[in-house]
Amino acid sequence: MKQSQTGISIQPLPGAAAVRYACVSATDLRKICEETGAAKGTLQSIWACDERDRDGGFRLWVALADSYGLLLLELPMTAENPEYPDVSDLFPAAVRLQRANRDLFGVRVNGGDYRPWLRHAAWPEDVFPLRRDHPADTVYPEEADRYPFVRVTGEGVHEIAVGPVHAGTIEPGHFRFSVVGEKVLRLEERLGYVHKGIEKRFESFAIFEGQRLAARVSGDTAVAFSWAYCMALEGLCGTLPNQRALWLRALLLERERLANHLGDLGALGNDAGFAMGLVQFSRLKEDLLRTNARIFGARYPMDAVLPGGVAVDLSNSGRRELLNALTPLENEIAVLQGIYADHSGLQDRFVGTGRITSALAVQLGLQGLAGRASGQAGDLRCDHPCAPYDQLGVRRVILTAGDVAARVAVRFAEAQESMRLCRLILEGLPSGELLVPLQEPAINRPGIGWVEGWRGPVMVFLQATSDGRIRRCHPHDPSWQNWPVLEHAIIGNIVPDFPLINKSFNLSYSGVDL
Template sequence: MKQGTPSTLTDIAAAGRRAEHHAPFIRAAVPTDSWNLAVEHLAEGRLTLLDLWGEAGAVHIALLDEEAGEAAVASLECPDGRYPSVGRRHPPAIRLERAAADLFGLVPQDTPDPRAWLDHGQWGFVHPLGTRMPAAASPYHFLPAEGGSLHQIAVGPVHAGIIEPGHFRFTASGETIVRLEERLGYTHKGIEGLMAGAGIDRAAGLAGRTSGDSTVAYAFAFARAAEAALGIAVPPRAAWLRALMAELERLANHLGDIGAVCNDAAFPLMLAHCGVLRERVLRASDAAFGHRLMRDRIVPGGTAADLAEDGAAAIRALLANIRARFPALVRLYDNTASLQDRTVGTGRLSTALARQYGAGGYVGRASGRRFDARRAFACPPYDELAFDVPVLAEGDVNARVWIRIREVEQSLSLIEQILRGLPAGPVRADVTASDGPREGAATREGVATREGMAIVEGFRGDVLVWLRIAATGLVERCRLRDPSWFQWPLLEAAIEGNIVADFPLCNKSFNCSYSGCDL
């Protein structure tokens, strides 16, 4: 947060005790009154919730002042394991509170929803990252719906093909959906527990496996958080290569999604053509960086590999191919009446809900929320590149497709600019603390711990990573927040009033991550 900037965030942090080594944003341990003030600002729309997470004896909220373009973290000590619920006044926090309760045993007082989220009663104990206690499975009760002639449809958690597991409970009146409730947690992998005590490089690898289709975005965010904590400057060439990988990942996923949405609207021709283009992006990524998904290529300090000798030529050929073929696909989508009949007006998400939940990516921008971390928290080279942030107001499936189309066009332009401006030089700076429990950069200055936070724009929206590094150079606590935490509840809202047969179409237009929310 900029020093001296008057904002609601300043008021909240001023009453607390600032963490001395938390970069680049302020983190303050606040009293209960300031915590409640933050909740009030969230409830009244003056602030946006970026994340809520816990640890033993404390709970944290990351807050965004969109008007001022500032972010900060407020921390509340809760030695008795209880704290005033944020979700009681601000519903976007509810699932985050449920996850913190499952992992740490932190109890949000007066919460509207005390049910478990990640814990399905199969661990044999509760609170794995807090005080472990034996526990047995208990039944899970879905929320009720009232009205005549209602029936329920249970879908999942096992789905066809390679779709990740998740349970969807529909309450319908005939074919019209009255309520949808999701239950996730089936892909919980204990990634935050695995982070604790890991070296920086090991933790970076785990971060990149949070959600496989966003491996670049997560590695990017983790690396920037670690670099902020340790005060490491990344070589300019590495910064530009990171952006190149991020845009290639965005390009591949948007192309895949456009085809998949059309396929769920019974138009598989678009899936076939978009699938060919996505495959070519993956092959070019492999030629450029040695891995189709570019996994483990972004690391703290820079990148693990330079652009291959023939990598730039492969990417330029890719761009030429997409520019030649993609406009015809856009016209095909726009001029197919049967396809438009399925996508236009279906699954509308209101602007008010998108803003309340801080929806990022194509979900938020298709409903009028103009937020992009590349613009709001511009890091090199995005602060030097020219690009637009497309925004629509309709909030339906069609709008979410068009946002993807426009973002494909912007990514093509960004990739061309990056290749033209790519500077020479090294691709990685030394990260002393990554070697493990020995004296290193963090201890030489006599600092017990260092903390960093980063917000990076993934293809779904903003990915947040908060990191605490101990004096040993090992990770003490790491929080990874996927944009889907705020998008899954919005899918429940958008599907109400639509027919059951349109759920796959609406679901794919959101394309939320299961794994990213299951940690």
């Protein structure tokens, strides 16, 4: 397969995800990014690797999503001058990824935003903790933390600083609003507060155990991340799990999506002043979690996906219980959807609030659930379906209004679709082994997992060592793409609508801080 203009040799990568790989020069990298951007492709992730122990250099990895799947580009860089071309003009989401690469590896672009991203005060500027020769447990004295926020000046402009600790039970992050009266002129996010060295930690894990850590990259996305990790590992081993195991993974993933959507739909009602919505949806979510505990042994089955299959099975009675619970839940959600639709106060808060137009969504690379509320059709379950989604015919949900109301409506529709998929899975569940043995993982190529989690596509990049450990694991959450878009969604809205707009995206902090 050839890229149109560059003539680079592109190889398919083994595994369940549709991935092609190419080793490129800096010029080619930039050219391919330009071509992909022009063809409406998107940036999936950017990360780095330290290969100085193997060949004296660093690597930059860029994953682009296009109509064929994922295009994985590897750019070698020298140890002396680990510089790579800035692609943030093509893909705005690249900015923070590039800043994180500098903090963790000391690989950099020429120019661009010079500020640190994940490095606050825990390690000095000239220390790069993800380099292989940096010990995991070295602790540095606290540095001074003076982050230069962008100042907005003008008559009547003032700043509201919020966080990292927020008023509710949510993850920590800092929001700096520049406002005139109640109106927001600009929001600047500062994240990185829950950076706990996950990528470094992976390197101390045996490769057949890493799914446990992957499940805890973002606890609400445990099934998606552990599936993506196992998909990457199974690609390295050249083995596919049994169909039954894959169908059970999909069942768990759709139930994870459903649990999150139920929680969000309640919280969104609450944030718009309709506490009854929270009470009712929290009840439905609790019922779902208790059913999980009965059937799968855990309210949040974080360790249910294993390399080569799954750790849980479904008996006939368990299958009947899950099937029987679907129709009442569908009806309950439909009743609440009617109540939300009829509530003029609620709709007044939802409609037109925090709008991201389709054009802006394209420009900024909005992904996943939030993207599908702003006219971005991407859904891996439809675009590049891996088993069992290739047999389920997932119905894509897509709206264009791009406001809180649209993100609420996408959740309602996707919750119904997830229940339809659960029914198909439960009725068609094939028989077979839950776990298949895996061969030794390849060490001369990476493995990729790519799974549509409830927020959007999550990706895991995995490399093995020759002694059965993880050489490098990079998990990517779509929140990297969507956090910068939230800064745009609030512009021109009033400060009290921020919690509502923020919740309508409900992005992960842990998943991007790592």
